[in-house]
Amino acid sequence: MARFAEERLALLWREYLTRRAVGVYMTGGTFYRLGIQGRLSYPDQRIAEDIKAFTTTTLSFLLMLLSSLLTVFTFSSVLWLISPLLFFTAVIYAACGSFMTILLGRPLIKLNYNQIDCEAGFRSALIRVRENAESIMVERSQQRHAIRLLGQFDELAANFRRIISVNRNVGFFTTGYNWMIQIIPVVLIAPAFMRGDMEFGVITQSAAAFAMLVGAFSFIVAQFSSISNFATVVGRISSFLDAVEEASKATDTGVECIESGGDFRYQNLTLTSPTGDILLKDLTVKLAAGTSLIVVGDGDSASTALYRATAGLGTAGSGRIVMPPGQNLGFVGQRAYCGPGTLRQILSSQEPAAEETDERLLELLRQLGLERPLTLGDLDAEQDWSSLLSSREQRIVALASAIVAAPRYILLEKADAGFGQERLADILNFLAKRGIGCVNFAEPGAPRAGYDAVLEYGRDGSWAWIDQHKHESPGP
Template sequence: MSGMNCAFLKDSWQLIREYWCSEEKGQAWGLTAVIVTLNLAHVYLLVLFNIWYNRFYNALQNLDKEEFSSALGEFSILAAIFIIVAVYELYLQQKLEIKWRRWLTKKYLVNWLQNQTYYRLLLVDNNTDNPDQRISEDLQLFTNYTLRLSMGLLKAIATLAAFVAILWQLSGILTIPFGSMQVDISGYMVWVAIFYAVIGTWLTHKIGKPLIKINFDQQRYEADFRFSLVRLRENCESIAFYSGESREEKLFLGRFACVVDNFRKFMKRQKQLTWFTSGYGQIAIIFPVLVAAPRYFAKEMQLGGLLQTMSAFGKVQDALSFFVDSYPLLAEWKSVVERLTGFVRNMHKVGELSGIGAKVEMTEAQQLVVSGLSVCLPGGRPLLSNLSLSLSSGESLLVAGPSGSGKSTLLRTLAGLWPYAQGTMAVPQKKDFLFLPQKSYLPLGTLREVLLYPGSKRQVTDEEIGAAMALCKLDWLRGNLNRLEDWSHVLSLGEQQRIAFARALIQKPKWLFMDEATSAMDEPAERAFYTLLRERLPGTVIISVGHRGTLTCHHKKKLTIDGNGCWNVLNL
């Protein structure tokens, strides 16, 4: 258990320290220093208020109007300063939080996107559920909770240091008869506060420890439920055609049942913890009065002294009870840290995949040479064994075979996405590659941005875009280049495939990979588009995956694979 705690603390510290060692460390440390100063000023003001209690209530007890008026004036000044400190303490802490979150979000997004980590995470067996939620929500919770807890702990330590001395002085000496002897206990209220807080902290941990796992699970179940709702929105037309509403409803309610069941566990455990912490807090209000009352009735202190003692005891007890009061927040923070560190570990694990697979050599020559390439599934089953192949500028290759034989996986391997491969590949620079999948990705944005996705290497005029659209029978959309839509829901699958061909004509890649890119078109349209590519992009190498026999006449070579390792190349 101690080893696990040490590992957790090490992981937590690694998450925290990165920002304060980053290129923004100057701003981070500067803001932190100001916030710490304001926290200490806050504690110092509490000490001044504590001293003021003695003066104010003694003036009331002594019916001293002049002292009473002077104390009110002092309170006005202290209250004004306290308000200013409290406002900027919160404001600057929130400013630091958003700066930290912005830096972490950028870092996590970069790590998630680089080297296709977001894709490779799907290939490995890991527990990274809903990475989008970890970036958007968990990072926000992490920065918020970390700052609240760290500044709360700092304030608790400073408060304890300041008020222990005051409480020790106010406590006096408690004399306890012990037979013919007596025992004198100096600063007895300090020892009472420590004992009270230690017992409370231990019991709170015993009661609240299960909340850590419950919070972890709650975050996961909530994210799974949200993800299923998003999938319905993204695939609403297909579901409508299937009339799959009852199936989706069953799925939604099943996932939401997990949310409800886990939340019930949270409610029960939170109820138990609240029973204890509420009782603990209420007893703490009257407890110092009971302990200090004997000295007050013995006229060893005045009313002001009693109230000052109560205030000092309350501050010491609050500081010592920091973990009692913050336990629910600590439990949530721990679950967030575990989710983030798990995410980081799995991204590192995926990063190791980039070091395995086929040996890829980027060349300036417009030629692809594959030697001894073997491709398999993650479990080890071979799809392709010892493939040798070469393609030069202007050539075309059709990859054919039964469904599930590995045709699309071969394209992933050539693109450098599939790590479960061996052999060598000499490939051109990827900047000259363009992939046309069966269902093209249409990003959110204007139609112009959709057509130029992922971004053109040169300046493209609206006239060029319009000409490409006209060739692809999309000229009816030419007036919508600046229209912002979710185009994947506006256009049919066939129209989306035409958009992909328009991209190819606009971007003029030297290597074009097409995976069932004409599956939603009829055969005359398919023939027209392949003819268009050959006329407009004569030097482009075309590699197609498809099942239709009509594709054969549009290619110079045909690679047939059977999914068990065997292959055959024919010149057409």
């Protein structure tokens, strides 16, 4: 019953902490900023494994500490009545043993920290090989990846050998420490027994009380391996919390993104590259509802920077981006990712329009160009769609998911290369019929036919708004 209560409490605590951790990790782009900052290694490991170890170990330690305290209260008075000298010896002996154990085993904390990272890195590398098996096979790069895998394993093994060495030293000390517990009370009581001041039975009683009391005081000595692992886990969770707190703070890039119920527009927007070069200067344009726009020019740096700034990915610059709130604005990136789950969950990740039935969802996919035959049962089939679908098919599914939410605007990144010109023309017509505005941040030289307007930029940051139906309006 006690074990059931301990495991149940540990699970409830883990559920609470994990939900909190996932909440802060996946909110406000924290997971993205952690990745690009590169300050924290394997946050997934800390959420999945370290929180589990923290909750179970903490409860286990609390119960052991409670048991040790009860033992101390029970046997302290017994040992004091037998010999105050034995009592003080037990306290001093346990304190010295704890100090020496900490001194010898302290390197374990950092070594265990590194070992967890090494294990996670090796496992992650194996997963990447499995996920990219076809590319590795085609490129004939098996040897290179095998060498890298073995190199990571060698690092893992070398660190573990250092852990074994430290555990050996701690083990030698604790073995001698435990043997001395049996000898010390006999040595201290023997003179009194020889003088006839103490009966033989008292020696046995004092030895037992001494062993119990020292054992209770020697919690650190007895549990140092678990304590060092626990300290590692606490350190990893603390670094995770610190990194999350830092990453959750909005980085001031100078570009102000605000949500408004009006049209989509850029106001006095200037974007710069990481080296400080101006990519776009004083961009001020307004995109009316239902308008299709292509962003194109010399090179693709400005187009990419404008897309990233609009998506809130922290592009340096100044000015303002005013966009519709919430799901009124949809994004389809160059590398769409469906991930595991059901197709219904992916298509309805945002609040779907009321008229979208199962049949209409499948028909939408077919209209957008998904040639893979799907049935109603596929909507609720649990699949890893990122492995099952090609990159182009994942972009179609991502576009369908954006359309299902009935947005006012959809922003596409390099849709020409992703969908092909013929399919992209059909998509533009499809969006126009639904009254959805579209912005394609295209590759250099992309055809401009089929769009209502063109935003053309130059290498010096200049831009021009070209109304395909009227006239050209040059920028600064």
